[in-house]
Amino acid sequence: MDDFDFDLPREMIAERPATPRDASRLLHVPASGGLADLGVRDLPALLAPGDILVFNDTRVIPARLAGRRGLAGIEVTLHQRTGLARWKAFARPAKKLKPGDRVDFAEGFSAQVAEKGEMGEVILDFDRAGEDLMLALEAFGKLPLPPYIRQGEADERDTGDYQTVFAREKGAVAAPTAGLHFTPDLLAALEARGVKRATITLHVGAGTFLPVKVDDTDDHRMHQEIGVVTPEAAAAVNAARAAGGRVVAVGTTSLRLLESAADPLGTLQPFDDATDIFITPGHSFRLADMLLTNFHLPRSTLFMLVSAFSGLERMRAAYEHAKAAGYRFYSYGDCCLLERTPT
Missing domain, CATH: 3.40.1780.10 (QueA-like)
Known part of the structure; x- marks a missing residue:
């Protein structure tokens, strides 16, 4: 290296x-x-x-989502779609999650933890699929800028x-x-x-x-x-x-x-x-x-x-x-x- x-x-x-x-x-x-x-x-x-x-x-896509598991705040960044409603994602802090947990991102918009992997990776099953899921991401997600640009925090200008x-x-x-x-x-x-x-x-x-x-x-x-x-x-x-x-x-x-x-x-x-x-x-x-x-x-x-x-x-x-x-x-x-x- x-x-x-x-x-x-x-x-x-x-x-x-x-x-x-x-x-x-x-x-x-x-x-x-x-x-x-x-x-x-x-x-x-x-x-x-x-x-x-x-x-x-x-x-x-707006792949960064802020949510909650109960009272605990959770942020996930989707990184690979594996089904119409299923995504691999990186979660922070992942230690607060286990299979079967539900993460709520907005009222009526959530995902269940299907599996938990290494290095903070989880597999999420969302409560909607396909274009309906994309519409929810557009409404509640954020653009995932690289961490070396403004600490990964996108603004309206980055959308274009x-x-x-x-x-x-x-x-x-x-x-x-x-x-x-x-x-x-x-x-x-x-x-x-x-x-x-x-x-x-x-x-x-x-x-x-x-x-x-x-x-x-x-x-x-x-x-x-x-x-x-x-x-x-x-x-x-x-x-x-x-x-x-x-x-x-x-x-x-x-x-x-x-x-x-x-x-x-x-x-x-x-x-x-x-x-x-x-x-x-x-x-x-x-x-x-x-x-x-x-x-x-x-x-x-x-x-x-x-x-x-x-x-x-x-x-x-x-x-x-x-x-x-x-x-x-x-x-x-x-x-x-x-x-x-x-x-």
Whole structure:
């Protein structure tokens, strides 16, 4: 784990996104050669006609709920839907809960603890299902900002800021943050450039915020997340690749789903399942040629992923450059365009 550590001053963590979104800075990290300080609006010039951008179209839901078990206050953060009325969640304080307990979130809106797991995880059976449950979350839940942004406390502005312009499929509890940089104008410029587009869905879970508590990455267990690659999306990516276009994953969530759904020959297959893929240096990538991503936490699974994609020493150097150049870090920060280092 010490290989993936670095120092970052607190003031470099972005509290709000750039305005407009595509005004963010972009650090271009080619497979070899020098780094380039650019802007997100330079992205069309960095791509070629026939390349394909793969976006994650998940939509963040108000997954934080404050409730009570009797007189005890309980907060839960949903992180994976396992049924129409059943969710896995992290509870605080979990020690006050046991299977069979009822947690009341509002008058007439409650859930029963079906199971209790490790590290504060519980399984909740809600008193309503499907769209009725989503409506209750919209009424009584809060957006689950990452804990390093204003202690995780979202406000009204975050309701729009923390969704991508192409967010569609409800189910995430964290935004696919590389997608936050895109605007209708930037998408139009990419289309005019001849860059193709495909959307897949990975419902990002709260497990993405969990710290790695082991010394050896081999001992870390990733939480599952639900992903969907439609036959149409798979066909679009495969056709672009067959025609010589590069596959550009927009965000680590898109990359993780592409790697989960690609076969050993690099052909993207339709997918509708859970994935707990954990990508560390030494991983042999099957499909993506480039990755657009934000700057990540030290000692995080996401910094391990980008180190696997572009090389650990290359990424350490890129992050030191970004720190010296004043880039803004994490979910609301700037981004980098990485080219995959050949293995």
